[in-house]
Amino acid sequence: MSRMVAKTHLIIFACALLMLCGAVCVSADSTVDRLKGEIQDTKQTVKQQKQELLKLTREERSMFGELAAIEDRITDVERELFRQEDDLAGIMEDEQAAKADQRVLEGELDEIVDKLKSMLTRLWPVHSRKLENKFGSLDDWEQADRNFVWLASLYKETKVELDKAQQKADEISDNLEVQRDLRVKAEAKLAEINGTKDSLLKDKLSLLAGIKSIRALKISHEQELKGLLDTINKLNYRLKSLTSKKIANFKGSLPRPCEGDTRVRFKPSAKPPVRGIGIQTAGNVDVKSIFWGKVVHNDTLRGFGRVVIIYHGYNYYSLYAYLAESFVKTGQEVEKDEIIGKTGYYPNLKETGLYFELRFHQKPVNPQKWLARY
Structure with a gap:
């Protein structure tokens, strides 16, 4: 019975995650397109201003x-x-x-x-x-x-x-x-x-x-x-932050989301499937973002406690579950290694810990191949 409940929770979580992924991808792509449009419009205005100055x-x-x-x-x-x-x-x-x-x-x-x-x-x-x-x-x-x-x-x-x-x-x-x-x-x-x-x-x-x-x-x-050129610089910086910081280029060297021992490993073929890793921690330790990105979810999710999801661009996002508390807000941009919360009680481990997932195109990938050590 408990296995059925857990399976149901996982299905609900996966569906929610899929919906969030779609929303995040669309949002990120639209943000990039919007920034490119703003840069193009501003450049056109700069051209007009230069012509007027000439x-x-x-x-x-x-x-x-x-x-x-x-x-x-x-x-x-x-x-x-x-x-x-x-x-x-x-x-x-x-x-x-x-x-x-x-x-x-x-x-x-x-x-x-x-x-x-x-x-x-x-x-x-x-x-x-x-x-x-x-x-x-x-x-x-x-x-x-x-x-x-x-x-x-x-x-x-x-x-x-x-x-x-x-x-x-x-x-x-x-x-x-x-x-x-x-x-x-x-x-x-x-x-x-x-x-x-x-x-x-x-x-x-x-x-x-x-x-x-x-x-x-x-x-x-x-x-x-001058103001328009400053705006272009800022927009380019934002665009660069979204497009040049490719998480794929950091595969195998990403920092661990928190200090602790890996107790649960990635096994998508298991029953029920394990789509992430579980890290046991010594108390409530800091949880950090593994890469630059934007918070797209910061709320409780049934069966996983407080969950933070961060979009990293190019259809990559990371998930942090069983948090005791979070320090970020939805829509907030975060830096690499920025503290986003504290680990909380991990039911399966019966200890404090963190459940962590990494996904690409709505499909889970093995975090152990992306993190520097585990």
Whole structure:
């Protein structure tokens, strides 16, 4: 009767184990596929971010080229501005000199006019008397002729000096007008150059603002890119943990799940079949995971007490039964040699111990061929 109960327990356990195995395999495979999909999607996003960064970099370089051209133009305009300011200063100096010359000449002209007035004032009575006497007496002809020649010469000289003074005054006036025109044109040119410079400076500020905006975008994209690359590294690490740590490569060198003596050996042909090994321990000792993996079961199973099942990838999983307590949770990832619980009472041995199984594709394999020593 007890054998029938034990057999029933084993059948129930095997069915539960098979269902767990299927679920674990599907879960692991789906996890690997999901991680690969996430890595691919992230890489695509990284590619897009790099393209956007390249586009921004090219735009930034183009703006720097425009900025350099504008700065060159500003330098040329400033040079032209300095030349124009020098020219304007020279024109204003010439204008001031012309004004000074005009004032001097106007003073000299005033003196000439005053002298002429004085001379005319003295000469006019003589001239009037000559007109009244007309030619006078023949006896005074020679004297009259001398007076006439003297007066004519005096008038002529006075007229020449007056014409020279007037001509000089006209020249200075014309020159002054020319200088005024030059100054007006120079000031207009200066204003035009200043306007060009202001426009260039405005364009420069606009470009600098654009470059600042692009740099801010670049920094943002670079930070996002760094985050994406970190994500890829983490996902690759997780994928590597699931795919590169192949338990099959460690066959014959896996650590024992706990310290103790093997009392029950693998005999699948026995009746009832023994699909694992039983290890007797000296009290409640630590139970360790034989390999990296993920906890897929952490609960009691009728006939086997508390059971922990760990999936190791590639359709391999290990089972630890008759635990007094467990320190892991379902879904938790565990490291190789990580403590997962304590051994409890093993009914068949009537001592503390551990029942251990190793399965591949839902079929039990001999743990003695996988563990380093037994």
